[in-house]
Amino acid sequence: MKLQVAMDVLTTEAALELAAQVAPYVDIIELGTPLIKAEGLRAVTAIKAAHPDKIVFADLKTMDAGELEADIAFSAGADLVTVLGTAGDSTIIGAVAAATKHGKGIVVDLIGVSDKVTRAREVTALGAKFVEMHAGLDEQAEAGFSLDGLLNQGETAKVPFSLAGGVNIKTIASVQRAGATVAVAGGAIYGATDPAAAAAELRAAII
């Protein structure tokens, strides 16, 4: 299981600083959607230039113009780009075409999809490299949220998936047991007093 850090910061400078701290412990460096909207794709280029050996994940959450958005993100240096599972199939097909052209990959983010198992299988058939079983920041803040539903859906879908929804040191073992390809940690790393130590601890918890 790979470890991905989701950098939900708002400036390229903060992202570069965080990436420098945690890169030794993670496989995938994600630029969060608010960061990309705030700074533009130059943030992706800056992170890839600083970490050419890491997989750079641009969380575009594309809903339309799939081929165009993926193309400009890959051209900017992204290795993986997200499209929303709530997008139409033609948007996902377009994004996959851009990924094929660049020799890179599309990840379909299932945030907001009610039947994640069915959609996971559909978009995998359309060429997604993997799906993201994802509860967003707003959903995590809702009363009664737990990771269990996402874990079950990941296990049931039987397609490659990452898991994102508040993964931390207490839950990462259950994520690995559910068979995730990638565990995504955001606040557990960037919100820690010592992000490098937090990332190292998560890395050590993966068997």
Next chain:
Amino acid sequence: MKLQVAMDVLTTEAALELAAQVAPYVDIIELGTPLIKAEGLRAVTAIKAAHPDKIVFADLKTMDAGELEADIAFSAGADLVTVLGTAGDSTIIGAVAAATKHGKGIVVDLIGVSDKVTRAREVTALGAKFVEMHAGLDEQAEAGFSLDGLLNQGETAKVPFSLAGGVNIKTIASVQRAGATVAVAGGAIYGATDPAAAAAELRAAII
């Protein structure tokens, strides 16, 4: 009925040039999602600085972190910010809270929502200023696409709506007859040989 130009260009320079050409004929200037992702919110700031008398519409298509994304877009100069109708209610509520704080507005983009009438009413009750009955660029490119379904859903919902889905000089009268608050034209303006003339012609077609 107001006229909105959707600027689906990829650089701030191109957006400034297009806005300067068409501003005399439009009420609302929209920065498209690919433009914002490519350039960041500085593009919004540049357009608002150049056109302080126009309503600046930032098509963020927010799916998560509703309050945060709307807040940074309003701070950058946006007057209207979009949230996706496929987002959870908590995301829309957060974005509306940011709009209230800034004295600005949230538009809910119904792209990808299967029952647009029901969702239009729900998000209007949550505080959206209006909804966007929207077929995306990818959907418009699908075989058999027509504007009629969107027009019917707008008429049926009986809440304030804009209409976006390839509005042009042939269809703008039907958009007004359906009761739209705003007609959104993209390619019909930016794809024209003379964008100013195309915008003027659309403006003249509104009674």
